[in-house]
Amino acid sequence: MRDVEISKAIVEAYFNDLIENLQLDVAVVGAGPSGMVAAYHLAKGGAKVAIFEKKLSTGGGIWGGAMGFNKVVVQEEAKSILDEFGISYKEFEKGYYVADAVEVAATMASRTVKAGVKIFNMVEVEDLVVKNNRVAGVVINWTPVKMTNLHVDPLTVEAKFVIDSTGHGAMVSQFLVRRGLMEGIPGEGAMWAEMGEKLTVENTGEVYPGLYVTGMAANALKGSPRMGPIFGGMFLSGRKAAMEILEKLKK
Ligand code: 48F
Numbered sequence: 617m618r619d620v621e622i623s624k625a626i627v628e629a630y631f632n633d634l635i636e637n638l639q640l641d642v643a644v645v646g647a648g649p650s651g652m653v654a655a656y657h658l659a660k661g662g663a664k665v666a667i668f669e670k671k672l673s674t675g676g677g678i679w680g681g682a683m684g685f686n687k688v689v690v691q692e693e694a695k696s697i698l699d700e701f702g703i704s705y706k707e708f709e710k711g712y713y714v715a716d717a718v719e720v721a722a723t724m725a726s727r728t729v730k731a732g733v734k735i736f737n738m739v740e741v742e743d744l745v746v747k748n749n750r751v752a753g754v755v756i757n758w759t760p761v762k763m764t765n766l767h768v769d770p771l772t773v774e775a776k777f778v779i780d781s782t783g784h785g786a787m788v789s790q791f792l793v794r795r796g797l798m799e800g801i802p803g804e805g806a807m808w809a810e811m812g813e814k815l816t817v818e819n820t821g822e823v824y825p826g827l828y829v830t831g832m833a834a835n836a837l838k839g840s841p842r843m844g845p846i847f848g849g850m851f852l853s854g855r856k857a858a859m860e861i862l863e864k865l866k867k
Contacts, residue, residue: 637666637734641865643754643775644668644733645741645788648676649720649847650816650831651781652728653697653854659732661862666773667733670740670759674728675721676783677832682845686717691813694848697855701727720847742770744778744791744827751778751826754788777861779828781854784842786833792824802839804832812843820853821860828857 644655647669658665673679681687690698692711698704703723705715729735738759745753757770780788784804792798805812812835819834829837830853843849 633734634736637664637736638771638773640664640666640753640773640775642777642779642861643741643773644779644781645754646670646676646781646783646831646833647674647725647728647735647737648781648783648831649678649724649850650833650854650857651676651779652724653851654779654781654828654830654858655733655854656701656724656728656731657855657858658861659728661858663862663865665733667728667735668739668741668754668756668773669735669737670762672737673721674725674735674737678717678721678724678847681717687714687845688717688720689714689846690851691846691848694851697848697851741782741788744788745772745774746792746795746797749825751792751824752776754778775826776865777826777828779830779857779861780823780833781830783832784836786829786836789823789827789829789833789837792827798824801837804836805839805841807844808841809843809846812841813846813849815840816843816849817852817856820856828861830854830857 641663642658642665644651644667647667655665655667690713705713708714739756740759740762741754742757743755744751753774755770761768786801819838820830823829831850
């Protein structure tokens with residue numbers, strides 16, 4: 617066994633993936649629940665899609681359940697998404713299903729990758745490409761470069777659509793706000809699970825030509841309530857964005 621062959625295998629495989637994913641139908645930013653569900657459905661629908669996730673791990677806010685009690689709750693309307701991913705759950709009482717947070721995060725990542733989505737972890741989206749008043753891609757850099765504040769230029773990925781699935785901070789939409797291309801973002805409202813869940817789905821959509829928002833980012837843009845450890849709204853939001861984008865890609 618030669619060490620250098622191991623290195624060559626990694627470098628060649630990684631850069632083949634990177635080259636293949638420099639031109640996408642959809643670039644999803646953030647591998648939390650809404651981003652993974654969106655990417656999964658897009659890939660199933662035949663779109664070329666990659667997720668860029670700044671952390672090492674995928675799953676965003678799934679892993680810790682609530683206060684580190686690693687269970688998540690899903691309501692009736694979103695149970696079909698647990699079924700679609702093959703995630704097990706127990707009925708707590710009518711309409712409230714409880715799933716293991718580790719199983720949700722791990723299974724979702726696995727099924728998303730197997731659906732054909734390339735996930736680039738440890739890659740931060742630091743800006744957007746905007747051409748002729750339309751978002752046309754993402755600007756990426758290594759997370760350690762961003763963390764250490766090194767002066768290193770990024771790379772560009774072309775995409776027909778970008779999805780901001782970055783959660784509470786709505787980090788991608790903030791790039792447009794900073795340039796005066798979008799109104800200021802009020803941030804999420806106070807806790808109200810029922811309203812937060814409903815509005816997460818309603819707030820999901822195209823917020824600037826070529827840019828979609830999902831999940832908590834969608835609520836942050838509208839000042840809608842947070843909802844804590846209930847995840848159905850995140851799943852339904854991801855699926856809604858995917859279905860709308862697939863329709864637009866057909867045109
Ligand atoms: O926060 P997150 O899980 O987003 P979500 O899909 O789900 C929210 C829930 O987890 C939970 C909740 C449900 O009750 O409220 O909070 O809306 O995942 C967002 C992901 O985006 C990554 C971040 O590391 C996380 O994994 N992310 C954030 N900014 C960037 C990014 C960036 N600039 N580039 C790449 N990834």
